[in-house]
Amino acid sequence: MPEQPAAPRQLKLGAFMRPVSLHTGAWRYPGGWPDANFNFDHLKTMIRTLERGKFDAFFMADHLAVLNMPVAALKRSHTVTSFEPFTLLSALAGATERIGLVATASTTFDAPYHIARRFASLDHISGGRAGWNIVTTSNPDAALNFGLEEHVEHGERYRRAREFFDVVTGLWDSFADDAFVRDVESGVFVDPERMHVLGHKGEFLSVRGPLNIARPPQGWPVIVQAGASEPGRQLAAETAEVIFGAAPTIEDGRLFYADIKARMARIGRHPDSLKILPGAFVVVGDSLDEAEAIRARLDAGVHYDSGIASLSIALGHDASSFDPDGPLPEIPETNASKTGRDRVVALAKRENLTVRQLAQRLGGFSGLEMVGTARSIADTMEAWLVSEASDGFNIMFPYLPGGLDAFVDKVVPELQRRGLFRTGYQGTTLRDHLGLARPANRFFPD
Amino acid sequence: MPEQPAAPRQLKLGAFMRPVSLHTGAWRYPGGWPDANFNFDHLKTMIRTLERGKFDAFFMADHLAVLNMPVAALKRSHTVTSFEPFTLLSALAGATERIGLVATASTTFDAPYHIARRFASLDHISGGRAGWNIVTTSNPDAALNFGLEEHVEHGERYRRAREFFDVVTGLWDSFADDAFVRDVESGVFVDPERMHVLGHKGEFLSVRGPLNIARPPQGWPVIVQAGASEPGRQLAAETAEVIFGAAPTIEDGRLFYADIKARMARIGRHPDSLKILPGAFVVVGDSLDEAEAIRARLDAGVHYDSGIASLSIALGHDASSFDPDGPLPEIPETNASKTGRDRVVALAKRENLTVRQLAQRLGGFSGLEMVGTARSIADTMEAWLVSEASDGFNIMFPYLPGGLDAFVDKVVPELQRRGLFRTGYQGTTLRDHLGLARPANRFFPD
Ligand SMILES: Cc1cc2nc3c(=O)[nH]c(=O)nc-3n(C[C@H](O)[C@H](O)[C@H](O)COP(=O)(O)O)c2cc1C
Ligand SMILES: Cc1cc2nc3c(=O)[nH]c(=O)nc-3n(C[C@H](O)[C@H](O)[C@H](O)COP(=O)(O)O)c2cc1C
Numbered sequence: 042m043p044e045q046p047a048a049p050r051q052l053k054l055g056a057f058m059r060p061v062s063l064h065t066g067a068w069r070y071p072g073g074w075p076d077a078n079f080n081f082d083h084l085k086t087m088i089r090t091l092e093r094g095k096f097d098a099f100f101m102a103d104h105l106a107v108l109n110m111p112v113a114a115l116k117r118s119h120t121v122t123s124f125e126p127f128t129l130l131s132a133l134a135g136a137t138e139r140i141g142l143v144a145t146a147s148t149t150f151d152a153p154y155h156i157a158r159r160f161a162s163l164d165h166i167s168g169g170r171a172g173w174n175i176v177t178t179s180n181p182d183a184a185l186n187f188g189l190e191e192h193v194e195h196g197e198r199y200r201r202a203r204e205f206f207d208v209v210t211g212l213w214d215s216f217a218d219d220a221f222v223r224d225v226e227s228g229v230f231v232d233p234e235r236m237h238v239l240g241h242k243g244e245f246l247s248v249r250g251p252l253n254i255a256r257p258p259q260g261w262p263v264i265v266q267a268g269a270s271e272p273g274r275q276l277a278a279e280t281a282e283v284i285f286g287a288a289p290t291i292e293d294g295r296l297f298y299a300d301i302k303a304r305m306a307r308i309g310r311h312p313d314s315l316k317i318l319p320g321a322f323v324v325v326g327d328s329l330d331e332a333e334a335i336r337a338r339l340d341a342g343v344h345y346d347s348g349i350a351s352l353s354i355a356l357g358h359d360a361s362s363f364d365p366d367g368p369l370p371e372i373p374e375t376n377a378s379k380t381g382r383d384r385v386v387a388l389a390k391r392e393n394l395t396v397r398q399l400a401q402r403l404g405g406f407s408g409l410e411m412v413g414t415a416r417s418i419a420d421t422m423e424a425w426l427v428s429e430a431s432d433g434f435n436i437m438f439p440y441l442p443g444g445l446d447a448f449v450d451k452v453v454p455e456l457q458r459r460g461l462f463r464t465g466y467q468g469t470t471l472r473d474h475l476g477l478a479r480p481a482n483r484f485f486p487d
Numbered sequence: 488m489p490e491q492p493a494a495p496r497q498l499k500l501g502a503f504m505r506p507v508s509l510h511t512g513a514w515r516y517p518g519g520w521p522d523a524n525f526n527f528d529h530l531k532t533m534i535r536t537l538e539r540g541k542f543d544a545f546f547m548a549d550h551l552a553v554l555n556m557p558v559a560a561l562k563r564s565h566t567v568t569s570f571e572p573f574t575l576l577s578a579l580a581g582a583t584e585r586i587g588l589v590a591t592a593s594t595t596f597d598a599p600y601h602i603a604r605r606f607a608s609l610d611h612i613s614g615g616r617a618g619w620n621i622v623t624t625s626n627p628d629a630a631l632n633f634g635l636e637e638h639v640e641h642g643e644r645y646r647r648a649r650e651f652f653d654v655v656t657g658l659w660d661s662f663a664d665d666a667f668v669r670d671v672e673s674g675v676f677v678d679p680e681r682m683h684v685l686g687h688k689g690e691f692l693s694v695r696g697p698l699n700i701a702r703p704p705q706g707w708p709v710i711v712q713a714g715a716s717e718p719g720r721q722l723a724a725e726t727a728e729v730i731f732g733a734a735p736t737i738e739d740g741r742l743f744y745a746d747i748k749a750r751m752a753r754i755g756r757h758p759d760s761l762k763i764l765p766g767a768f769v770v771v772g773d774s775l776d777e778a779e780a781i782r783a784r785l786d787a788g789v790h791y792d793s794g795i796a797s798l799s800i801a802l803g804h805d806a807s808s809f810d811p812d813g814p815l816p817e818i819p820e821t822n823a824s825k826t827g828r829d830r831v832v833a834l835a836k837r838e839n840l841t842v843r844q845l846a847q848r849l850g851g852f853s854g855l856e857m858v859g860t861a862r863s864i865a866d867t868m869e870a871w872l873v874s875e876a877s878d879g880f881n882i883m884f885p886y887l888p889g890g891l892d893a894f895v896d897k898v899v900p901e902l903q904r905r906g907l908f909r910t911g912y913q914g915t916t917l918r919d920h921l922g923l924a925r926p927a928n929r930f931f932p933d
Contacts, residue, residue: 068669068676075669075676079611079701081581105600107699116679119669122662122699125608131577132612135527154551154632155597162571165525166578185695186600216568223514223521223565228790230514230521233562249631253553253568255525344674 052426052462053316053433053475055098055143056091057285060084061119062444063322063437064405066342068119070440077441078123085136087442094449095463097474098141098172099133100265100285100435101126105150105183114347114404127159134167141471143172143265143283148205149198150178150187153248156205157212160262161254169258169470173209174265174285175276177202199272201245206264206280208248210483211239213261215251217485237484260479263471277315278304282477285435286319289384289409294319294430316432316475319425322410324439325418325447332412339439340401348400355385355403365397406437415451423461498872498908499762499879499921501544501589502537503731506530507565508890509768509883510851512788514565516886523887524569531582533888540895541909543920544587544618545579546711546731546881547572551596551629560793560850573605580613587917589618589711589729594651595644596624596633599694602651603658606708607700615704615916619655620711620731621722623648645718647691652710652726654694656929657685659707661697663931683930706925709917723761724750728923731881732765735830735855740765740876762878762921765871768856770885771864771893778858785885786847794846801831801849811843852883861897869907 060077061068068075077083088099103126107115115121126144134142142163146156156173164171177198184192193201220235239250266281268274277284278301288294297319302312324339326332345365352360358372369389374382388407389399411418425431438444456462463474472479506523507514514521523529534545549572554564561567572590580588588609592602602619610617623644630638639647666681685696712727714720723730724747734740743765748758770785772778791811798806804818815835820828835845857864871877884890902908909920918925 069671069674075671076667081612085581104699106695107697112679115677117674117676119676121677122701124611125604125700127573128577128605128608128612131574132581135531135578135581150598151601152596152633155601158571159574162574165570166527166574182695185693187598188693221522225515225521228515228563228788230563230565231561231567233558247631247634249552249628251553253550254571255568342674 050426050432051460052422052456053097053318054462055100055141055283055285055318055433055435056096056445057100057102057320057435057437058087059102059120060123060441062440063120064339064439065118065120065347066339066401066405067440069342070339070443072443073440074442075119078119081124081132083442084124084129084133087445088133088137088140090442090445090449092137092140094453095466096140097433098143098471099130100143100174101130101145103145103147103176104180105147105178106180106186107182109180109182110347111350114350117344117347127163130171131163131166134163134170139170139466139469139474141170141172141263141474142167143174143263143471145174145176147176147178147183148202149193150183153205153208153212153246154252157209157252158254160209161213161252161257164257164259164262165255169472171257171259172263172265172283172471174267175202175206175280176267177273195270196272199268199270199276202276203279204243204245206276208239208241208243208246210261210480211241212248212250212252213257214482214484215239215254216256217482218256221255235485256482259470259472260482263475263477274301275304277301278310279308282315283475284315284317286317286431287408288319288430291425291428291430294425295428298429298431314477316477318433318435319409319431320437321434322406322408322437322439323418323448323452324410324412324444325415325451327414329413329417332414335439336412340398340405343401343404345397345400348397348404351404352385352396352400355381355407357382360396360400363396365400366395369394369396369399415455418452419455419459419461422456423459426461496872496878497906498868498902499543499764500908501546501587501729501731501764501879501881502542502891503546503548503766503881503883504533505548505566506569506887508886509566510785510885511564511566511793512785512847512851513886515788516785516889518889519886520888521565524565527570527578529888530570530575530579533891534579534583534586536888536891536895538583538586540899541912542586543879544589544917545576546589546620547576547591549591549593549622550626551593551624552626552632553628555626555628556793557796560796563790563793573609576617577609577612580609580616585616585912585915585920587616587618587709587920588613589620589709589917591620591622593622593624593629594648595639596629599651599654599658599692600698603655603698604700606655607659607698607703610703610705610708611701615918617703617705618709618711618729618917620713621648621652621726622713623719641716642718645714645716645722648722649725650689650691652722654685654687654689654692656707656926657687658694658696658698659703660928660930661685661700662702663928664702667701681931702928705916705918706928709921709923720747721750723747724756725754728761729921730761730763732763732877733854734765734876737871737874737876740871741874744875744877760923762923764879764881765855765877766883767880768852768854768883768885769864769894769898770856770858770890771861771897773860775859775863778860781885782858786844786851789847789850791843791846794843794848794850797850798831798842798846801827801853803828806842806846809842811846812841815840815842815845861901864898865901865905865907868902869905872907
């Protein structure tokens with residue numbers, strides 16, 4: 042039973058989770074859980090709070106190598122290691138009832154038969170709550186862990202991803218929904234006429250099928266995409282049902298939203314069949330001052346060595362000789378990304394930051410952020426929603442579990458009061474929560 | 488805290504699980520659960536019964552294709568599709584406290600970085616209860632699902648498996664047990680000196696590392712092997728800690744046991760560091776007659792079409808024209824396996840079976856079986872144990888959940904009364920249950 046969209050349009054909320062938080066300084070925050078990467082009980086507590094807050098989904102990032110960063114930053118980062126997504130989300134499926142479970146999986150370094158099986162199995166185990174965040178893996182170090190000397194080229198990665206999607210969805214459709222007859226009397230368990238052998242042979246992949254799993258409860262697990270490049274956007278417009286966006290401002294959000302929905306219109310997809318959810322780092326306090334103090338305390342947890350590494354990368358210029366407590370000096374233009382550099386210079390000016398503060402800010406988190414009270418945060422979210430800059434957000438919490446508790450206890454009720462967010466789950470599957478239709482089986486359309 | 492072996496030596500018991508049972512007729516047995524392949528609640532109920540029975544481990548088979556069988560058999564078989572092992576066992580980890588969780592994974596059709604991560608993650612989630620059943624995948628249809636035109640040759644599969652094992656265990660050792668410092672004061676999260684970059688380049692695999700997971704609680708998840716060929720036995724003697732055997736008689740069991748332990752002695756491994764657990768199909772009744780009636784009723788659930796296909800394969804001769812209700816006719820010798828043929832002919836003679844009964848027996852289950860009362864079954868198990876034909880068994884249940892309930896309620900107490908089986912778990916990890924030492928880290932031996 043798909044959820045009825047209320048008037049006004051409601052936000053969709055995902056939680057983009059790293060066990061300790063995405064902020065690099067979070068593990069040092071008082072009351073944080075520095076050991077959460079391998080502490081399953083902590084994860085269970087967190088996802089239950091998210092479910093209490095009626096979140097659409099728990100999103101799990103994934104990386105196929107220790108993140109490539111200088112040793113000075115590596116040794117200070119809690120983001121180096123954590124649970125593998127399928128094992129974690131399956132275990133969390135058993136600890137929850139309704140919340141969606143979105144796992145990241147790479148089309149560059151895995152096989153479609155494995156991916157199709159695991160997501161189908163997770164969808165069965167969770168009663169229709171699985172989603173697949175398709176990534177092509179940009180970290181070149183991953184290639185070295187999978188037998189390659191160098192990374193697969195960007196365009197090739199995306200061509201393979203497109204074909205991979207076709208194979209995986211074709212494998213999910215191996216059995217008609219009514220294929221499993223289980224007629225004890227006649228002794229017929231499965232009707233072979235309702236089983237399809239895919240027989241795919243394409244540019245990159247050759248996969249016979251059928252999948253050895255019944256069709257998932259959702260038909261297909263929900264398709265998520267986060268690519269930002271031209272081929273990434275096109276793949277999303279053609280295949281995704283959720284985009285995990287990275288727009289840093291509402292203006293960028295509107296441009297991205299319009300671009301994707303226009304691409305969809307060109308290929309005849311209904312705009313509502315894809316939800317755009319930019320990542321948002323949300324710090325909530327009872328006053329703006331309190332929120333800013335939390336933010337400053339978090340940033341202070343970023344060690345100068347790792348902050349300065351991030352700043353150097355963003356500037357395309359070695360920042361280690363700058364005076365930490367002085368303002369950002371004028372620096373010459375370089376070949377590095379001009380957009381990134383300009384953004385950093387503007388940020389330093391706007392907030393009047395020292396080199397140290399700037400380094401710590403960049404070393405912590407530097408995308409879209411909402412720092413304020415429940416009311417001001419709800420105002421911002423509402424503005425994004427009504428101006429078609431997004432269909433909701435993927436929330437990143439500043440530190441865990443405190444930052445998550447604050448969001449669920451303060452921001453969620455404020456959004457509910459305004460009619461901008463559900464007060465209870467209406468359906469049981471992730472498709473129900475997101476208002477997405479169950480896809481027909483391409484081989485057994487009836 | 489490893490369990491103290493009692494005197495007399497105690498049995499180790501695994502449960503070799505297919506959700507509906509391994510017996511092909513089981514889904515038609517009254518009170519069976521024909522829908523268990525994708526019914527997570529049923530699986531939860533079963534594993535909780537196993538844990539109540541103090542089983543060492545739940546073993547999950549795995550196949551990377553729909554099993555290759557004639558359509559006449561396929562349509563009547565419940566073994567075609569079921570959950571994927573990592574998603575299932577992770578979900579079951581959350582529903583249990585002590586029982587081990589052994590997943591089958593192929594070294595021929597997967598990448599060591601993925602395998603190392605998933606087992607490490609399952610070990611963390613379950614608090615040290617994971618085991619890896621290493622298979623090289625004998626079903627040639629699997630190759631067609633992974634981009635190959637034909638199957639990888641047997642010897643090459645085993646050479647790759649050996650190298651794969653070295654890489655996976657090397658990746659598990661990426662971090663010293665004390666690598667994660669998490670010193671909030673100084674801001675050091677991980678000590679890079681206690682992280683090892685594997686840098687493996689071998690005949691089949693090239694993997695840089697490190698793994699992006701902390702060392703598993705058990706050091707390494709328990710290594711299981713089921714290969715029966717010469718290279719399969721050698722791989723087991725070199726690497727395995729549990730062998731899932733297939734000896735059909737106690738004499739075969741003793742020969743196999745002696746062979747493996749001799750291979751271990753030759754390479755300097757202690758014999759107790761590997762437990763040999765043959766698969767045993769156990770049908771328990773309150774009397775021998777009752778047990779045999781259960782068995783006959785199960786076999787009667789095997790449809791004649793699929794039974795006759797199994798019989799033809801076993802004989803190497805088309806049996807479809809035989810009189811179903813007559814005795815097995817004399818058949819000419821063929822090129823097919825002589826051992827298999829002789830075994831079938833002997834079985835028909837010994838039990839005076841008609842062609843139909845023989846076909847149904849073979850179509851159901853045809854390896855080592857124990858059909859009797861709790862006492863007679865315990866007698867048989869004790870005989871295997873004391874004569875060094877095995878260190879325990881992997882139990883296969885005739886139908887579920889009833890056959891499992893009967894085993895736990897009747898056979899387990901009888902074994903416990905004789906001091907042949909634990910009455911409670913002494914430790915918390917699968918290594919503890921099996922009495923296996925935690926391996927040292929090869930890069931950080933201190
Ligand atoms: C919010 C967000 C989350 C992402 N999560 C992952 C991830 O978990 N794993 C991964 O390999 N890449 C991840 N990416 C990277 C994207 O998949 C993509 O590679 C990147 O945005 C660059 O875009 P492009 O691949 O289209 O060039 C993420 C990107 C964004 C914006
Ligand atoms: C009890 C038992 C269970 C097995 N389970 C699996 C399995 O789950 N998946 C698989 O691919 N092979 C499985 N096998 C097959 C073995 O891994 C192996 O391929 C087979 O015994 C033939 O031996 P060989 O590979 O040494 O020639 C199993 C074998 C036995 C005896």
